[in-house]
Structures are given as C-alpha cells and as structure tokens.
Amino acid sequence: MEESIAKKRKLNRTKPESWNDVKFTDSNTNGSKEIFEAVRMGSVDILEKLLATNGLDMTSKLALSYNKEGETPLLVAIKCKDLNVVKFLVEDLKVNIGQIGRFFWKTVDYSEVLPLFASIISDQLSIIKFLFAEETKYESAISLDSITSSSIPRPQKIDQLELIGAGFILLKNVPWISQEDDGNDPEERRGWTCWKEAMTLRLCPADGEPQIPKIPFQLSDRGRKAFGNLVEPMTVEQVEQSLNSPSLIGEAFLVGMRFLSRAGLFPNLFIPDRFYSHFLREYYTCSKVGYVFKQATYLLEMLEPCKWEDDFLGSTSSILHHYNNDFNNLYSALNTITSVIKKMGSSLGSKFCSGMLECIPMPTDFDDCMFIFRFCCNHIRRVIAQFCHDDQLTIIARRFITDTMEEITIFLTEISGCILILMSYLTAEEIQQLQQSITEFIHLCDQTGTCRSKFFHHFCYLMASYYCENVGAIIQYFIDSGLLDPNAQNDKGDTVIHRLISRLQFHYYTFGIEAFSFTALVQMLDNGGQIDKVNNDGQTVRGILADWKSELYSQGYVDHPDGIDSVINRPALLPLTSCCAQLIRKRRIPFENLELPSSLKLFLRRGY
Known part of the structure; x- marks a missing residue:
C-alpha cells in the first residue's frame, strides 16, 4: 500500500496590504523577512530595490533562506502563482532550483519538496515549463541529485521522482511528424532515469525495509478507449525496457494521473495540457480518425471537473490571466475536436455516410457527442455564474468571454450538424436527446448575450449540403420549436435565408447541379421567411437569385438549378x-x- 500522502492542511493566502508595508533594510541586517514579503506581494520592483540595497551576493543568500514555516522564497512564489517573481529569483538572484523546502497546497502539506514537484501539484503550467527548461540547461540532473542525496523519507522520494520523471517525458518537444523513438531524447532519458531510481527504491530497498509496490491507476471508460490496454511499468526490468518503447509517453500519463489522483489533486491541468499537445501529434499524423475522436473526448473528460474558478482572487486581471494562460489549451482543444468532426465528414455523397459511420459507430459514440454537449453547456454555466453578472468586469474581459462563447457556438454547431445529418441512423430517443441538448444550449446563448441567429446561420451552411437527406425534418424541428427564426439577422443584416443562398451557390459551383436542392430554402420561405427582406448591402434573396441566374446565362451554364424560377417568381x-x-x-x-x-x-x- 502506498502511504506517502502528505498531511492535510489549509492553504494560507494572507499578503501585506500594500507595498508601503514592506520595510527595507541595509546589507548589515537580516533581510530574509523582506524577501518573503516581496515574494508574497508579487513585487519584482521591491526585489530589485532589495538587490540594489544589499548587493547580489547578500540578496542571493537571502533568497536561499527559510522562513519559520520551512518554506523558501522560490516555493512561496510558486504557491502565489507568480511566474515573474519565479523568473527573477532564478535568473537574477541565481536561486538553486534544486533547493528543497516545505510546501503547502490546498489540503496537503509536504515537508520537503523540490520546486519542480511543487509546480506540478499546484497546477502552475507556465511555471512548470519554465522550471523544466531551466533544469535541461544543465548536463547533471539537479532534481535527481537533490532528491537522492536528501533525508526525505523513502515514500516521498518515490513520489517526487516518479512525478518529476513523468514531467520530463511529457514536456519533451512534440514533433508534428511522427519519428522513431530511439531512446536518445534528453528529456525522456532524464525522466526515465528518475523512474529507474524510484523503482529501485520501491522494490530494492535497504536491508530490513519493506517493498512499496505500485497500485495502478484505474482509468474511466473513455480513458480505456484512449489508452487501450496500456499499463505503466511495474518492475525495474519493465522500466529499463520502456525507454525505447513507443508507449513511453502513454505510461508517463498513467504515472502522473496515478499520483495526482491518489493525492487528491486530480483533475490537474498539467495532465490535460500535456495530453492535448500529444493529442495534436496524433491528430496530424494518424489516419484513424475514430481513434483520435476517442482521445479528444477523454481530453474533455479530464478538463470537465477542473474547478478553475475557485482559484480566482476576484480581480479582472486575475480572470484574464487564467483564461489567457491556463485555459488556452481548453479552447484549442475545442477547435481541434471541431476539426476532427469535419475530418470525419470530409468525403461527400454516398461516401460521407458510410465513412462517418465507420468513424463514429452509433450509438456508442453518440453518447460521447452528447457528453461534449454537456461539457460545453456546463462550462458556459460556470462562465455565467462567475462573470456575466459581475459589474466590475472590464470591457476587454467581457469581450473575451463573448468571443469564447462564439467559438463554442461554432463548435457545437459542427457536432450537431454532423449528427443530424445521420438522423436516419438514430433512434427516436437519441433524436429527442440531441434536440433537447441544442435547445438548452440556445437558451444559454440567450443568457450570455450571444445571438442565437449565429448558431443557425452557421447551421444552415451544413443544412445546405446535398448529402443531408433529412434537411426538411431538421429545419422543421427548429422552426416548430421556436428556436429558428428564418428572418433573424446578423450584424451585417443578413437573414438566415441570405446565408443559406450563399452556401447553396457554393455547392452548385463545387459539386454540380446534381448536388443542388432548394428544399431548405423553400421550407424556410413556407414558414415565414421573407424573400424581399433587405440586408445592409441592399440585397434581397429574390434579387440575389435573379442576379445569379443572369450570371449563369452569361457564363454559358446550360443547366440551371431546378426550381430557381419558381423561387424568383414567388409572390411577395x-x-x-x-x-x-x-x-x-x-x-x-x-x-x-x-x-x-x-x-x-x-x-x-x-x-x-
């Protein structure tokens, strides 16, 4: 049984009220207190003044001191999530990144940890990458040497070696083109060395000490689909063989998730952030789109329970910092999954349905699509609860939140469109479930001020495609449910019908007359769509179609879209x-x- 979980303790976030509260000392007095206060305040300016007052030699020594809690300035900076202070301590004051100290985080208290380990368990993505980059500047393994030569209890040594080792492997440069893994990657070798030392401590202890076998991490159903039958090394021999194995990165994920889950620190953004980076590699190199889709849904499953809003201190700058840094991978992941959906439906005609079903066997992956819907809706609810009613948010913050809503809108449109195109393969219960999900999302759009017409403008692009045999039933559902207003306009004054016409023209020129149908257009006109409604450019649907017909004549097209005359001559x-x-x-x-x-x-x- 692994029993190296640290003691429980609440995190203390107290800070000085203002910079004026920090009292400066000259070089003849002990300035360690001032160092710690400046670090807690996140003030590089004060640290620079201390450096100017005390000189580099004295200030560097003070930066290596311990407070009464046993913390170092670097570990305090990590706890305060301040990358700029971390950089100043390491780059300007030459703080040793292998210095061990005490670290409190959330409900855990570690008496002796390395900064690398502290940055991972505290979910500081930018600090993690900076510290690992600093470590790789040196030929010697600073973290490994610090741990093995310390008096840290054996179970805690194992924890830190395994997690830091997984970090080295997962933070390696990810090439877009898959390459053979020959075991010579320096980051992977550093991580492998940490693992080998940890496994030796586990299974080959000193005389009289018991072994500490691993307890494998139990993946969820989606996790098993993403990782298959992969297991992490359980013996020294398996660790030695893993260096040249193509499954090394997958094993690193399992090691990281096992420790963080056991410590009560999972979900942790470090894992999905690295998973996303390696997932992109699979996306661009793997022809098995269904496999990539399974990885994509597992990525969102890992992101779903991350309680990022709990860490906000309430200021707009803090909100934007977290959104722009920690959650950049979330929106990138959403955009990539959208690309996966498009890739699944890249073939057209009869090949589309067969290819799509081959990639997404219904109804198994229909459940995954519904999970993605729930994930996005839950995320939007959290945005609404946290920000949308906050009068103190700046215009920039509100605009940023609105933009992310629009990204999610387009993303969910792609998913719903691809599923609805396959409506004939769904059960009545599944159709109802999808319709309810779309309805719920549209209402959430209303709450955030995102215009619902944007959803349907983009949705009609999909519905204009000739391979959608169910276009009539799909559009009728949205009209009857009150979700779709054919005359809703965007900021350019275009109605849904205007946008539909432009898409129909594209399909005509791209795929020919056999691929063309006015079904969707006529249905919207029959349900109240106004053919003579003018957009900002003074164009009506009737006028656009009449001009298009003349253009086709002038270009020598013999075959014209069937039904174009009946639409043009439709009574006002x-x-x-x-x-x-x-x-x-x-x-x-x-x-x-x-x-x-x-x-x-x-x-x-x-x-x-």
Missing part, C-alpha cells in the same frame, strides 16, 4: 399561414388560452 405575399397569423394578431383574436401546440402559439405571437 406571405404564405396563407403567415397571413392568418398576422390577421389574428391585428384583430386581437384571443388564442393564448386555447389548447394549441406551443409551436403554433409562438407562430401566432410573431404574426408573420
């Missing part, structure tokens, strides 16, 4: 249903208390 009068709705509203005929379908009541309220 609204359909009978719309006229009735307008008449009911005009004469104020009561209908709210009648037993009518909700979709019909909504149609009457609009009075097309």
Whole structure:
C-alpha cells in the first residue's frame, strides 16, 4: 500500500496590504523577512530595490533562506502563482532550483519538496515549463541529485521522482511528424532515469525495509478507449525496457494521473495540457480518425471537473490571466475536436455516410457527442455564474468571454450538424436527446448575450449540403420549436435565408447541379421567411437569385438549378399561414388560452 500522502492542511493566502508595508533594510541586517514579503506581494520592483540595497551576493543568500514555516522564497512564489517573481529569483538572484523546502497546497502539506514537484501539484503550467527548461540547461540532473542525496523519507522520494520523471517525458518537444523513438531524447532519458531510481527504491530497498509496490491507476471508460490496454511499468526490468518503447509517453500519463489522483489533486491541468499537445501529434499524423475522436473526448473528460474558478482572487486581471494562460489549451482543444468532426465528414455523397459511420459507430459514440454537449453547456454555466453578472468586469474581459462563447457556438454547431445529418441512423430517443441538448444550449446563448441567429446561420451552411437527406425534418424541428427564426439577422443584416443562398451557390459551383436542392430554402420561405427582406448591402434573396441566374446565362451554364424560377417568381405575399397569423394578431383574436401546440402559439405571437 502506498502511504506517502502528505498531511492535510489549509492553504494560507494572507499578503501585506500594500507595498508601503514592506520595510527595507541595509546589507548589515537580516533581510530574509523582506524577501518573503516581496515574494508574497508579487513585487519584482521591491526585489530589485532589495538587490540594489544589499548587493547580489547578500540578496542571493537571502533568497536561499527559510522562513519559520520551512518554506523558501522560490516555493512561496510558486504557491502565489507568480511566474515573474519565479523568473527573477532564478535568473537574477541565481536561486538553486534544486533547493528543497516545505510546501503547502490546498489540503496537503509536504515537508520537503523540490520546486519542480511543487509546480506540478499546484497546477502552475507556465511555471512548470519554465522550471523544466531551466533544469535541461544543465548536463547533471539537479532534481535527481537533490532528491537522492536528501533525508526525505523513502515514500516521498518515490513520489517526487516518479512525478518529476513523468514531467520530463511529457514536456519533451512534440514533433508534428511522427519519428522513431530511439531512446536518445534528453528529456525522456532524464525522466526515465528518475523512474529507474524510484523503482529501485520501491522494490530494492535497504536491508530490513519493506517493498512499496505500485497500485495502478484505474482509468474511466473513455480513458480505456484512449489508452487501450496500456499499463505503466511495474518492475525495474519493465522500466529499463520502456525507454525505447513507443508507449513511453502513454505510461508517463498513467504515472502522473496515478499520483495526482491518489493525492487528491486530480483533475490537474498539467495532465490535460500535456495530453492535448500529444493529442495534436496524433491528430496530424494518424489516419484513424475514430481513434483520435476517442482521445479528444477523454481530453474533455479530464478538463470537465477542473474547478478553475475557485482559484480566482476576484480581480479582472486575475480572470484574464487564467483564461489567457491556463485555459488556452481548453479552447484549442475545442477547435481541434471541431476539426476532427469535419475530418470525419470530409468525403461527400454516398461516401460521407458510410465513412462517418465507420468513424463514429452509433450509438456508442453518440453518447460521447452528447457528453461534449454537456461539457460545453456546463462550462458556459460556470462562465455565467462567475462573470456575466459581475459589474466590475472590464470591457476587454467581457469581450473575451463573448468571443469564447462564439467559438463554442461554432463548435457545437459542427457536432450537431454532423449528427443530424445521420438522423436516419438514430433512434427516436437519441433524436429527442440531441434536440433537447441544442435547445438548452440556445437558451444559454440567450443568457450570455450571444445571438442565437449565429448558431443557425452557421447551421444552415451544413443544412445546405446535398448529402443531408433529412434537411426538411431538421429545419422543421427548429422552426416548430421556436428556436429558428428564418428572418433573424446578423450584424451585417443578413437573414438566415441570405446565408443559406450563399452556401447553396457554393455547392452548385463545387459539386454540380446534381448536388443542388432548394428544399431548405423553400421550407424556410413556407414558414415565414421573407424573400424581399433587405440586408445592409441592399440585397434581397429574390434579387440575389435573379442576379445569379443572369450570371449563369452569361457564363454559358446550360443547366440551371431546378426550381430557381419558381423561387424568383414567388409572390411577395406571405404564405396563407403567415397571413392568418398576422390577421389574428391585428384583430386581437384571443388564442393564448386555447389548447394549441406551443409551436403554433409562438407562430401566432410573431404574426408573420
């Protein structure tokens, strides 16, 4: 049984009230207190003044001191999440990154840890990368030497060697083109050396000490799909063989997740951040898109429970810092998964459906698609709860949050569109589940101020594709549910129908007349779409189609889209249903208390 979990303790976040509270001393007095106060305040300016007052030699010695808690200035800077202070201590004051000290984080208290280890367990992505880069500047293994020569208890040595070793392996440079792993990568070799020393401590202890065998990490169902039957090395011999193994990186993930989970520190952003980097390599080199999709959904599963908002100190600068740094990988991951979805449907015609089903065998991966929907909706709820009602947010912060909402909107549109295209393969229950998810997302868009028309403008791009046999049923669902207004306009004044026309033209020129259909357009016009509604450029749908027809004649096209004349010559009068709705509203005929379908009541309220 592994029993090296550190003692429980709450994190102390107290800081001086202002920079004026820091009292400077000259070189004849002990300035370690001032060093620690400046570090806690995150003030590089004060550290520079201390350096100017005391000189490099004295200030460097002070930067290696310990406070009464047993902490070092570098470990305090890591706890305070301040990369600039960490850099100043290491680069300007030449602090030894192998110096061991005490580290409190959340519910754990480690009496003796290395800065590298502290940065990983405290989830400081930028600091982790900086410290690992500093370590690799030296031929000797600073962290390994510090741990092996210290008086740290054996179980804690094993913990730190294994986690730091996994860090070296996962932080190696990831090439876009897959290369043979010959075991000569310096970062991988450093990590492997840490693992070998840890396994020796586990299974080959000094006389009289018991062995400490591993307890493997139990992956979730999605984790098993992503990693397959991979297991981490359990013996010294298996560690020795792993250096030249293509599964070394996967084993490093398992090692990291095992420790962080056992310590109560998983989920941890370091793991999904590294997983995303290596996932990109698979995405660009692997032809098995279904496999990449499994990795993508597991990445989001790891990100889902990360309680990033708990660490915000309340200031706008803190919010933007976390969003722009720690969560850059989240939005990059979403965009990449969108690309995976597109890649799945890259072939057209009859090949599309067969290729799509081969990549996403229904209904198994339908559940994964619904999980992605839930993930995005939950994330949006957290954004709403944390930020959207905060009057102190700056315009920049609000704009940033709005932009991320739009990215998620496009992403979910791609997923829903690809699933709906395969609607004939779904059960009635699955269709209802997807429709409910889309409806929920649209309502969340309303709460954040994201225009729902953007969802449907992008959605109509998909619906204009000729391979979508269910376009009529799909569009009718959205209209009947009150989610889709054919006349909704974007910031350019284009209605959903304007955007649909542009996409239909693209498909005509790209795939030919056989690939063309006015089904979606006619259905929207029949449900209240206005053919003569003008956009900001003064264009109407009727005018665009008439100009297009003339252009086709002038370019010598013999075959014209079937039905174009009937649409161009369509009466300006609204359909009978719309006229009735307008008449009911005009004469104020009561209908709210009648037993009518909700979709019909909504149609009457609009009075097309």
